[in-house]
Amino acid sequence: MNELLQGNAACARAALDAGCTFFAGYPITPSSEIAEQMAAALPKRGGVFVQMEDEIASLGAVLGASLAGRRAMTATSGPGFSLMQEHLGYGMYAEIPCVVVDVMRGGPSTGLPTRPSQGDVMQARWGTHGDHPAIALAPASVAEVYELTARAFELSDRLRTPVVLLYDEVIGHLRERVDLAPVSPPPAARAGPDGRSPYAAGEDDVARLPDLGSGQRFHVTGLGHGERGYPTDDPAVVGDLALRLARKVERARAEIAWAETYRTEDADLVVVAYGIVARAARRAVDDGRARGMRLGLFRPRTIWPFPAEAFRAATAGARGVLVAEMNLGQLAVEIERYVPRGSVATLLRADGRPIAPEEIVAAAVRVTDGERVVA
Amino acid sequence: MSDLRQYLRQDLMPHILCPGCGHGIALRSLLRVIDRGTIPLDRIVLVGGIGCSSRMVGYVDLRTVHTTHGRALTFATGIKLARPELEVIVVTGDGDGLGIGGNHLIHAARRDVDLTCLLLNNATYGMTGGQAAPTAAPGSRSTTTPGGAREPSFDACRLVEAAGASYVARGATSLPLALDDVIAGAIAHSGFSFVEILSDCPEFYGRYNALGRGPDMLQAQRSRVIGPRPEIQLGVLHQRPPALEVQAT
Ligand SMILES: Cc1ncc(C[n+]2csc(CCOP(=O)(O)OP(=O)(O)O)c2C)c(N)n1
Ligand code: SF4
Ligand SMILES: [Mg+2]
Numbered sequence: 001m002n003e004l005l006q007g008n009a010a011c012a013r014a015a016l017d018a019g020c021t022f023f024a025g026y027p028i029t030p031s032s033e034i035a036e037q038m039a040a041a042l043p044k045r046g047g048v049f050v051q052m053e054d055e056i057a058s059l060g061a062v063l064g065a066s067l068a069g070r071r072a073m074t075a076t077s078g079p080g081f082s083l084m085q086e087h088l089g090y091g092m093y094a095e096i097p098c099v100v101v102d103v104m105r106g107g108p109s110t111g112l113p114t115r116p117s118q119g120d121v122m123q124a125r126w127g128t129h130g131d132h133p134a135i136a137l138a139p140a141s142v143a144e145v146y147e148l149t150a151r152a153f154e155l156s157d158r159l160r161t162p163v164v165l166l167y168d169e170v171i172g173h174l175r176e177r178v179d180l181a182p183v184s185p186p187p188a189a190r191a192g193p194d195g196r197s198p199y200a201a202g203e204d205d206v207a208r209l210p211d212l213g214s215g216q217r218f219h220v221t222g223l224g225h226g227e228r229g230y231p232t233d234d235p236a237v238v239g240d241l242a243l244r245l246a247r248k249v250e251r252a253r254a255e256i257a258w259a260e261t262y263r264t265e266d267a268d269l270v271v272v273a274y275g276i277v278a279r280a281a282r283r284a285v286d287d288g289r290a291r292g293m294r295l296g297l298f299r300p301r302t303i304w305p306f307p308a309e310a311f312r313a314a315t316a317g318a319r320g321v322l323v324a325e326m327n328l329g330q331l332a333v334e335i336e337r338y339v340p341r342g343s344v345a346t347l348l349r350a351d352g353r354p355i356a357p358e359e360i361v362a363a364a365v366r367v368t369d370g371e372r373v374v375a
Numbered sequence: 376m377s378d379l380r381q382y383l384r385q386d387l388m389p390h391i392l393c394p395g396c397g398h399g400i401a402l403r404s405l406l407r408v409i410d411r412g413t414i415p416l417d418r419i420v421l422v423g424g425i426g427c428s429s430r431m432v433g434y435v436d437l438r439t440v441h442t443t444h445g446r447a448l449t450f451a452t453g454i455k456l457a458r459p460e461l462e463v464i465v466v467t468g469d470g471d472g473l474g475i476g477g478n479h480l481i482h483a484a485r486r487d488v489d490l491t492c493l494l495l496n497n498a499t500y501g502m503t504g505g506q507a508a509p510t511a512a513p514g515s516r517s518t519t520t521p522g523g524a525r526e527p528s529f530d531a532c533r534l535v536e537a538a539g540a541s542y543v544a545r546g547a548t549s550l551p552l553a554l555d556d557v558i559a560g561a562i563a564h565s566g567f568s569f570v571e572i573l574s575d576c577p578e579f580y581g582r583y584n585a586l587g588r589g590p591d592m593l594q595a596q597r598s599r600v601i602g603p604r605p606e607i608q609l610g611v612l613h614q615r616p617p618a619l620e621v622q623a624t
Contacts, residue, residue, distance in 0.1 A: 022453070022456070022457055024452075024453060048457060050452065050453075052482070053478055053482040054478065056446060056449065057478075057482070058449075059449075060442070060443070060446045060449025060450050060479075061449050061452050061453030062453060063442075063450055064422075064440070064449065064450035064451060064453025064454040065453035065454065065457035067440060067450075067454060068457035069458065072453070086443055087443065090442070090443055212440075212461065213458045213460070213461060215417040216438070217436055217437055218438060218439075219433055219439045219440075220439070221440075221441040222441065223441065228386075230386075230387060230433070231441075
């Protein structure tokens with residue numbers, strides 16, 4: 001169906017189509033439309049919506065519902081995402097599937113509630129304490145919000161880990177004409193048969209917990225634990241657990257590290273951008289080429305784990321990389337790991353305003369002239 | 376009564392509780408209630424926060440979730456709304472439930488979702504070595520109040536009643552059989568059911584306040600809760616029909 005749809009509405013629609021039947025949340029701009037739409041839709045179809053007292057409670061309730069066998073989700077923005085960090089870590093460690101949407105606004109603190117930013121990129125990677133795997137997807141259009149929200153559920157279920165959907169305020173509030181191919185719920189491949197060893201992973205390194213309604217007796221904890229699920233601080237056991245959790249996501253990296261490239265084949269300078277900035281960058285590539293510059297675009301759709309292989313391939317023939325993002329260089333730091341020293345230039349904004357195509361073209365000109373940080 | 380050890384995870388023994396800790400008496404009381412057989416075992420889910428008190432859920436051989444500090448009620452709310460047929464029992468401490476988790480406690484009470492919450496009040500943060508809790512008696516000593524606590528303390532039952540809980544009771548480890556009855560009443564009641572359980576931490580609170588060992592503390596506790604005009608009132612303090620059944624449709 002051809003229709004005009006908002007980014008946040010596409011997120012709620014995808015969640016429902018993917019079989020999400022539980023939403024717990026706390027109001028915050030610019031994500032509230034997701035909660036509102038789930039509140040309207042879920043009760044009608046036998047699902048549960050609950051407004052909790054804060055974001056800590058929201059993710060707690062989501063984890064509880066997921067343990068009880070529901071596909072569950074919450075949505076927030078920076079300040080709420082900060083509050084969710086302890087429970088994100090719990091979900092990763094105790095291997096509880098769920099989807100967390102972070103519609104990014106300017107920060108830190110209360111920051112710029114109605115203005116876009118991409119300031120939560122590192123929080124999505126390292127926001128919770130300890131070593132842990134992280135998955136974060138970054139859509140750049142309303143149709144892609146729909147597609148990646150559905151993927152987030154599928155991945156989260158299969159790998160039994162929280163998956164973060166990370167997009168900026170502009171994408172959240174953007175209304176675009178879309179013609180969505182509706183997804184159907186992925187198979188419920190989550191419950192394992194054996195309550196006696198819920199954390200004994202299969203070949204894919206994923207634990208097999210039964211759900212709380214299954215009648216199996218088992219224990220779930222945020223303490224270090226072995227296959228049995230019981231607490232331990234035995235170095236061999238907890239060391240293995242940390243490695244297995246990292247391996248679980250690393251193993252899936254090739255499959256989940258999605259990226260789009262545009263005109264990179266003969267590019268001298270590859271612009272790296274995601275979310276709404278990638279839309280401006282695509283335009284900048286065309287405009288720059290019209291002026292004789294050989295520009296290309298690399299757009300990660302998965303931010304974590306970073307699609308390093310695709311990035312290397314896209315930039316193999318280029319002389320430089322220009323990272324454009326609405327923060328002070330959070331993804332740029334990651335990108336520097338994959339290119340020769342000194343070849344990354346940046347165009348950064350943390351003023352709550354999106355980056356325009358002309359700015360990217362102008363930055364590309366200056367980078368070609370040898371500048372590195374273009375403020 | 377059958378051997379209550381059948382409900383324990385023997386492979387987790389020895390447990391972490393200190394000799395004389397009141398929490399073991401409370402656990403035994405909960406197991407006696409479970410042993411009455413009124414709730415099918417496979418419907419019970421125990422949820423704990425973080426603390427010596429919260430930790431006890433892990434020793435029970437049922438479905439048990441040991442969550443984060445202060446947040447057990449949030450997980451429990453999700454579990455109950457997701458699967459209303461489950462009997463969800465939360466075990467928390469005074470630090471866990473009234474300190475860091477106080478906001479969740481009042482909102483769980485206000486929502487009046489059908490959960491049972493057992494709050495083990497030993498007037499201290501036992502697990503972390505005996506720091507001041509929001510229930511510490513004014514003047515009492517702890518590692519963070521070496522000159523005596525100066526802040527007033529919480530009355531958990533009045534707080535939770537005011538917030539909207541439809542069953543509020545108090546029990547004490549020094550009167551374990553009466554404790555069984557209020558726990559059973561809490562589980563039977565549909566709506567948010569809250570039981571404050573007076574417990575003791577001889578290891579820290581007892582030692583820092585020169586209250587003797589476990590049995591001495593039990594004696595002292597008992598003298599405050601019995602008699603015609605006890606200092607601390609036990610039993611069901613408040614009960615009414617649940618406000619509204621907040622449940623999945
Ligand atoms: C977020 C967080 N802050 C602090 C701690 C440390 N901590 C663990 S248990 C505890 C206090 C528990 O006190 P209480 O709930 O009264 O339980 P008790 O041990 O007295 O039974 C604290 C502060 C923690 N685990 N997590
Ligand atoms: S520290 Fe106190 S509360 Fe904890 S087990 Fe020992 S006596 Fe009990
Ligand atoms: Mg305590």
